[in-house]
Each structure stands twice: as C-alpha cells, then as structure tokens.
Amino acid sequence: MKGMLSAEKEIEVRFSEVDMMGVVWHGAYAVYLEDAREAFGAKYGLSYSRYIDEYVFAPIVDLQVQYKRPLRYGMKALVRIAWRPSDAAKIVFDYEIVSPEDGTLFCKATSVQVFMDRDYNLLWDSPAFYVAWKKQMGVL
Amino acid sequence: MKGMLSAEKEIEVRFSEVDMMGVVWHGAYAVYLEDAREAFGAKYGLSYSRYIDEYVFAPIVDLQVQYKRPLRYGMKALVRIAWRPSDAAKIVFDYEIVSPEDGTLFCKATSVQVFMDRDYNLLWDSPAFYVAWKKQMGVL
Amino acid sequence: MKGMLSAEKEIEVRFSEVDMMGVVWHGAYAVYLEDAREAFGAKYGLSYSRYIDEYVFAPIVDLQVQYKRPLRYGMKALVRIAWRPSDAAKIVFDYEIVSPEDGTLFCKATSVQVFMDRDYNLLWDSPAFYVAWKKQMGVL
Amino acid sequence: MKGMLSAEKEIEVRFSEVDMMGVVWHGAYAVYLEDAREAFGAKYGLSYSRYIDEYVFAPIVDLQVQYKRPLRYGMKALVRIAWRPSDAAKIVFDYEIVSPEDGTLFCKATSVQVFMDRDYNLLWDSPAFYVAWKKQMGVL
Numbered sequence: 001m002k003g004m005l006s007a008e009k010e011i012e013v014r015f016s017e018v019d020m021m022g023v024v025w026h027g028a029y030a031v032y033l034e035d036a037r038e039a040f041g042a043k044y045g046l047s048y049s050r051y052i053d054e055y056v057f058a059p060i061v062d063l064q065v066q067y068k069r070p071l072r073y074g075m076k077a078l079v080r081i082a083w084r085p086s087d088a089a090k091i092v093f094d095y096e097i098v099s100p101e102d103g104t105l106f107c108k109a110t111s112v113q114v115f116m117d118r119d120y121n122l123l124w125d126s127p128a129f130y131v132a133w134k135k136q137m138g139v140l
Numbered sequence: 141m142k143g144m145l146s147a148e149k150e151i152e153v154r155f156s157e158v159d160m161m162g163v164v165w166h167g168a169y170a171v172y173l174e175d176a177r178e179a180f181g182a183k184y185g186l187s188y189s190r191y192i193d194e195y196v197f198a199p200i201v202d203l204q205v206q207y208k209r210p211l212r213y214g215m216k217a218l219v220r221i222a223w224r225p226s227d228a229a230k231i232v233f234d235y236e237i238v239s240p241e242d243g244t245l246f247c248k249a250t251s252v253q254v255f256m257d258r259d260y261n262l263l264w265d266s267p268a269f270y271v272a273w274k275k276q277m278g279v280l
Numbered sequence: 281m282k283g284m285l286s287a288e289k290e291i292e293v294r295f296s297e298v299d300m301m302g303v304v305w306h307g308a309y310a311v312y313l314e315d316a317r318e319a320f321g322a323k324y325g326l327s328y329s330r331y332i333d334e335y336v337f338a339p340i341v342d343l344q345v346q347y348k349r350p351l352r353y354g355m356k357a358l359v360r361i362a363w364r365p366s367d368a369a370k371i372v373f374d375y376e377i378v379s380p381e382d383g384t385l386f387c388k389a390t391s392v393q394v395f396m397d398r399d400y401n402l403l404w405d406s407p408a409f410y411v412a413w414k415k416q417m418g419v420l
Numbered sequence: 421m422k423g424m425l426s427a428e429k430e431i432e433v434r435f436s437e438v439d440m441m442g443v444v445w446h447g448a449y450a451v452y453l454e455d456a457r458e459a460f461g462a463k464y465g466l467s468y469s470r471y472i473d474e475y476v477f478a479p480i481v482d483l484q485v486q487y488k489r490p491l492r493y494g495m496k497a498l499v500r501i502a503w504r505p506s507d508a509a510k511i512v513f514d515y516e517i518v519s520p521e522d523g524t525l526f527c528k529a530t531s532v533q534v535f536m537d538r539d540y541n542l543l544w545d546s547p548a549f550y551v552a553w554k555k556q557m558g559v560l
Contacts, residue, residue, distance in 0.1 A: 015458070015468055016307055016451055018300040020353060023260070025296050026200040027170030031436055034167070038435070041440055048435055060166040064204045070260060073300060074469055120163070120210060155318070155328055156311055157446050159369055160438040160493060167436055178295070188295055189354055213440060214329055302539070306480040307450030314447070340446040350540060359474045400490060401444070 004139050009039035010100060013075050023070035033095055033109055036081040040093070046133055054129050055118050059090060062112035063137070069095070069106045077106060085126045085139060089126040094140040144279050147224040149179035150240060153215050163210035170203070173235055173249055176221040180233070186273055192267050193259050198231060202252035209246045211237070217246060226278060229266040230254045285363040289319035290380060293355050303350035310343070313375055313389055316361035320373070325342050326413055334409050338371060342392035349386050351377070357386060365369050365419060369406040370394045424559050425503040429459035430520060431497050443490035453515055453529055456501035460513070466553055471532070474549050475538050476482070478511060482532035489526045497526060505559060509546040510534045 008054050009032075017028040035089040041047030071077055078100045084092040088114055115123040115130070126134075134140035151172050159165040181187035183208045191198050211217060224232040230252055237247040255263040255270070266274075276280035289314050299305040321327035331338050351357060355361040358380045362373040370392055377387040395410070406414075414420035431452050439445040461467035471478050491497055498520045504512040509530055517527040535543040535550070546554075554560035 014451060015454055016305050019296065020298040020300070020302055021197050021199070022300055023199070026203060027167065027174070027296055030167030030170065031434060034435055057161050059161070059163070059207065059210070061207050062205070063166060063207075065202070067199065067201050067203075070199070083348065154311060155314055155440065156447055158440040160435065160440070160442055162440055171294060174295055233519050301477050301479070306483060307447065307454070309558070310447030310450065323541070337440070338492070339443070339487065341487050342485070343487075347479065347481050347483075350479070375507060417515055 004085065005040070005044060005137060006081060007036065007043045008041040008078050008080045009036045010076055011035055013071055013073055013077070013115040015073060018073045023072055026067055027067070029065060029067070029097070029107060029109070030098060032077070032079050032107075033063075033065075033093075033111060036095055037093065037111075037138070038077040039079075040081050041081070044121075044133075044137060046130075050129065054127060056123070056127050056129075057120065058113040059116060060111050060117075061090075061114050063109070064111075065107065065109040067107055069104065071106050076100060083139070086109075089124060091130075112132055144225065145180070145184060146221060147176065147180040147183045148218050148220045149176045150216055150218055151175055151237075153211055153213055153217070155213060157165070163212055164209055166205070169205060169237070169247060169249070172217070172219050172237060172247075173203075173205075173221075173233075173251060176219040176235055177233065177251075179219075180221050180223065183214060184273075184277060186270075190269065193228045194267060196263070196267050196269075197258070197260065198253040199254040199256060200251050201230075201254050203247040203249070204251075205247065207242065207247055212247055216240060223279075224250075229263060231270075282410055283376055285320070285324060285417060286361060286380065287316065287320040287323045288358055288360045289316045290356055290358055291315055291377075293351055293357070295353060298353045306345070306347055307375070309345060309347070309387060309389070312357070312359050312377060312387075313343075313345075313361075313373075313391060316359040316375055317373065317391075319359075320361050320363065324413075324417060326410075330409065334407060336403070336407050336409075337396040337398070337400065338393040339352065339396060340391050341370075341394050343389070344391075345387065345389040347387055351386050356380060363419075364390075369403060372411075424505065425460070425464060425557060426501060427456065427460040428498050429455045429464045429498045429500055430496055431455055431517075432444040433491055433493055433497070435493060438493045443492055446487055447487070449485060449487070449527060449529070450519070452497070452499050452517060452527075453483075453485075453501075453531060456499040456515055457513065457531075459499075460469075460501050460503065464553075464557060466550075472551065474547060476547050476549075477538070478533040478544070479508075479536060480531050481534050483529070484531075485527065485529040489524065489528055492528055496520060503559070504530075508520065509543060511550075 017024050019025040080096045082094045094107040157164050157168040220236045222234045235249040292323045297304050297308040360376045375389040437444050437448040500516045502514045515529040
C-alpha cells in the first residue's frame with residue numbers, strides 16, 4: 001500500500017475470535033483495525049491518549065470492510081494501515097490485512113473518523129493539535 | 141425502510157458494549173446487525189441453522205456501516221433489516237438502527253453474503269434451498 | 281434457588297458467542313451474568329444507572345464460574361440471579377443458568393462487588409443509597 | 421509464582437476492552453488468561469492445535485478470578501501462568517496478571533479444564549497424548 005504515512009501491526013488470531021464455522025468472525029476484525037490505528041498513533045505521535053488529553057473524540061463514522069479470504073486459528077497476519085490525505089475535518093485510513101509470509105490478501109477496509117468535543121458535538125474544523133500534527137508530518 | 145422482505149429486532153445496549161467514551165463501541169454494532177439477520181431468518185424460515193443443515197456457509201464478504209448518532213448505555217434501539225433483491229448468488233441486507241420512540245436514526249448499514257461449501261469454496265450459483273426459498277417468498 | 285431477592289433473564293445464544301468447538305465460549309458467559317445483574321437492578325430499583333448517579337462504582341472483585349453443560353447455538357437459557365445477604369460493604373450474587381424447558385443446569389456462578397468512589401478508592405462502608413435500598417427491600 | 425511449568429505473555433490493553441468506567445471490563449480478562457494458556461502451549465508443545473489433532477476438547481469447567489487492581493487503557497501487563505500438578509484427568513492453571521515494571525498485582529485466577537471427546541462426553545482418564553506429555557515434561 002502506498003501512502004504518505006503508514007504503519008503495520010502483526011496480529012495473532014485468538015481462539016475466542018474464531019466462530020462456529022472455524023474462521024475468524026467478521027465482527028472481530030474491528031479489533032484488528034483498531035490495533036492498526038493504535039500502531040499508527042504510536043508511530044506518529046497521534047495515539048488515542050493524545051485525543052483524550054485534548055478533550056477531543058475521534059469516533060468512527062464510516063467503516064467499510066471487504067472480507068477476501070478467511071483468517072483461521074493459528075494464523076498470524078499483518079495489518080497495514082495508510083493515512084489518506086483529506087482537506088475536511090476528518091481522518092481517513094485504508095487498511096489491508098495480509099499474510100506476513102506471502103502477502104496473501106485477507107481483508108481490505110477503510111475507516112472515517114470525525115472530530116467531536118466532549119459533549120459529542122461535531123467539530124467542523126480540525127482541532128489545532130491535529131493541524132499541527134499534519135504540518136509536523138509534512139502532509140499539510 | 142421499504143423492502144419486499146423485512147424484519148426488525150429490538151436490542152438493549154449492554155454495559156459491556158459501551159466504551160471509554162461513554163458510547164457503544166463501533167465494533168459492537170456487528171452483533172446488533174447479526175441479531176437482525178437472525179430475526180429475519182426466524183421470520184422467513186431462513187435461519188443460520190438452515191444453512192448449517194444444508195452444509196452451506198454464507199459468510200459476510202462486505203460490510204459497510206455508517207454511524208450517524210451514538211448509542212449509549214440504557215438505550216433500547218430497533219434494528220430494521222430489509223432484504224435487497226439480487227440476481228447473483230449473494231444475499232444483500234440493508235439495515236437501519238433507529239430509536240423505537242421517535243425514529244431517530246443511529247446507524248445505517250449494508251451487508252453482502254455469498255455462499256460457500258464446507259471447504260470454503262465459493263459457490264457460483266445460489267444453492268437449491270435458497271432458490272426454493274426465494275420462490276416461496278415470491279421474490280424470484 | 282432460594283433467596284430473599286432474586287430475578288431472572290432469558291438469554292438467546294448469539295452466533296458470535298459460539299466458539300470453534302461449537303459451544304458458547306466460556307468467556308461469553310460474563311455477558312449473560314451481567315444481563316442478569318441488570319435484570320435484578322431493573323426489578324429492584326438498583327440498576328447501574330443508580331450507581332452512576334451516586335458517583336459510585338461497584339466493580340466486580342471476585343468471580344467464580346462453574347461450567348456444567350455446554351450452551352449451543354440456537355438455545356435459549358434462563359439466567360437466575362439471587363442476592364446473598366452480607367454485612368460487609370459488598371454485593372454478592374449467586375447465579376444459575378438453566379434450560380427454561382426442563383431446568384437442566386448449564387452453569388453456576390457467584391460474583392462479589394465492592395464499592396468504590398470515582399477515583400477508584402475502596403469504600404469501607406456501604407454507600408448511603410445502598411443501605412437505604414436494603415432497608416426498603418426489607419433485608420437490613 | 422513458583423511452579424514446575426510456567427510461562428508468561430505480555431498483553432496490551434485494547435481500547436475496546438475498556439469499559440464506561442475507564443477500566444478494563446472484568447469479562448475481558450478471559451481473553452488475557454487464554455492468551456497465557458496459548459503461550460504455555462506454545463512453550464511446552466501443548467497448544468490448542470494439539471488437542472484438535474487428537475480429537476479431544478479441553479473445555480474450561482471452572483474459572484475463578486480475583487480482580488485486585490484495575491487495568492486501564494495504555495497499560496501493558498504480564499500474564500503469568502503456572503501448571504498445577506493434578507492426578508485426576510484435568511488441567512489446572514494458576515495465573516497472575518502483574519505490572520512488568522514493578523510487579524504490582526492486578527489479578528489472580530485459577531482455571532480447571534477437563535477432557536472431552538468430540539461428542540462432548542467426559543473422558544475419565546487423561547488422554548494418552550497428555551500422559552505422554554507429562555512424562556516428557558518430567559512431571560509425572
């Protein structure tokens with residue numbers, strides 16, 4: 001995945017994430033994508049804690065997931081996350097979950113987050129700390 | 141939501157589904173949508189058990205969720221599910237999660253399932269039981 | 281289960297709660313027990329919301345679960361909860377998960393909660409609202 | 421924890437595991453304990469896959485958890501697991517979840533597993549592969 005800013009996180013399938021059909025339940029992938037966001041945040045100094053400190057929420061408002069091949073118990077997978085540039089006050093990430101051995105694609109996804117204050121009111125402009133972060137990363 | 145075939149399921153937000161920000165974690169909605177699929181299956185004689193009996197899997201291959209307003213602890217919500225006609229060998233559902241009191245929209249979603257045999261091979265044609273079900277429902 | 285105060289909640293096994301072995305994953309039972317606590321709270325005016333209003337936490341500090349027979353997909357079960365009297369500043373509940381049809385016992389459990397203030401400091405005495413509740417229920 | 425056979429696994433608290441009160445929801449600890457069992461299995465050649473290959477289930481029949489101090493978002497913790505010798509056909513593990521920095525105790529637990537065949541019938545004697553494993557480990 002090409003992207004100006006990207007990160008990756010290796011995940012191990014947990015027994016509890018596998019369903020009755022012997023594959024990871026589709027709903028469990030949200031945890032893998034969140035792990036990738038946290039890895040991105042840790043890498044670029046934009047972790048969840050930063051938002052908390054700034055009294056800003058960045059809830060997911062849109063999530064699209066394509067399940068290409070099933071993940072099974074015992075598998076490790078690599079979750080790649082790439083930041084997609086956007087002028088609007090939102091954060092867009094694209095993801096791919098692949099095999100670390102041969103790059104087989106398991107899943108593709110895209111998430112969109114917006115900014116809200118503590119009372120869950122939508123912020124129409126990106127918070128100052130986020131604009132500063134974009135400048136610092138050279139993507140503004 | 142207008143649809144030829146539709147169902148609804150009332151869900152109660154569980155304490156464990158609410159996150160650190162005081163709203164239902166976005167990943168928990170997959171459970172609500174699955175509850176709605178099960179209600180649809182129970183209503184129209186197409187429950188998960190039917191697939192199991194026929195040795196057919198119908199995994200989710202595509203899931204799109206739009207989070208409009210947050211669900212909070214103590215809330216009850218109505219998940220509406222409508223079957224979307226499709227010629228291809230797939231099952232498409234559209235969902236809305238609304239307030240049972242005033243119809244406030246919390247979430248919209250669409251899921252796509254395909255058919256696979258027990259070895260997780262894609263079935264290019266709808267299984268016989270599904271075609272029969274569509275005829276029985278008057279949607280074929 | 282005999283108890284001065286008791287309640288029950290019917291639960292339906294969700295597909296996502298069933299594991300690779302075809303039975304409800306042991307960790308999912310915590311959700312069933314919590315559903316029962318919420319039913320108890322709703323019945324006796326001691327719901328989680330009450331604690332929140334009083335700025336008191338009642339976290340679980342001890343949980344013991346015995347898994348007698350497996351729950352499977354498609355099953356409904358009845359979770360019975362009984363309040364166990366205690367002089368100390370704690371809340372003890374005993375649970376049984378049984379079949380609503382023939383009373384078959386699936387699971388027994390006991391939970392212990394203590395009281396903490398908002399900074400997670402242990403309260404050595406029961407909060408006033410809880411003592412008042414016990415008097416109101418005739419168990420003090 | 422002293423034990424003849426032991427292992428440990430570092431876990432990172434996931435955002436989705438933290439509840440409305442800002443601490444890891446008690447029910448999420450089951451995942452940490454399972455991670456520890458998997459680490460033990462990987463270390464000593466007794467992973468879940470081994471049971472699957474032998475057509476044996478080893479379901480949890482008893483789980484006792486004491487929550488001593490809360491885990492919070494951003495924390496890493498060490499889950500220590502020790503195998504407790506037993507003559508009966510069961511597997512007993514003791515766990516401690518501690519801070520990797522100063523050994524602060526967050527949680528203690530004990531789990532008991534028994535052996536069952538594929539039809540979920542209790543095996544009164546330990547399976548041959550488990551007895552062989554005990555001999556190999558020098559604990560029989």
